[in-house]
Amino acid sequence: MIDLKLLDSVQGWFDLSVVPLIERITYAQRGITGSIIEIGVHHGRSLIPMALGQKPGEVVLAIDCWDQQQHNRDKSGKGDLKAFINNLQRMGIDPSSVKVLSGDSMEMTADSIREITGGQEARLFSVDGSHTPAATLNDLWIAARTIGETGIVMIDDVFNPSWPGVQEGFRSFMSECRHIKIFTYAGNRLFLCWDHRVGYYTEAVFSVPTLGK
16 A cells, blocks of 8 residues: 555645555556656656556656756746655655656657657556646647557646646647547546546446555
8 A cells, every 4th residue: 555644745736535546547457567657757746656556577757857947838846856766765666666757748759758668558657747738738649659558648737727728738639639538537637548448447446446445
């Protein structure tokens, strides 16, 4: 079980009510192997519960502009790499098990990310980077092209009135990408998967007991 009290000490905006859902998804993906990726890591509050479910051979990739704040177009957070590494250690995660990519996601592609993960398709991809419409659209397309047919994308702040650009980018993405659908929502995050997996994941998150309960 994840130490929620310790995780709550990690600075960030990730709602801890999402942790049981991530545990259920990890359980539902017990027969699936793939990378775990996040764009917009900040100090690791949302990546940590995903990384704690890392299986042997899986790659965890943390993407943020960190010390390259010129890429932080909308000033949505200011991540600190040292704080992130420290938080990994505090949560019992070996920092060497997490790959770090610092830069502008607008200059990245699904292919360039797969090169870093050794060709692994992602089973869980979190989008929480720059909140502009263009960046949101770009990051969602990277996620959609990186996950396998059994993978999941979660996106933050779609319904947050403080960041209307996220909803604009999300709506553009959904109008262009016809095979990705919503299957649930929790703690300000939408969860998406391939259309033919919606039933599977919907049943999984509502029927599988939380690990350790």
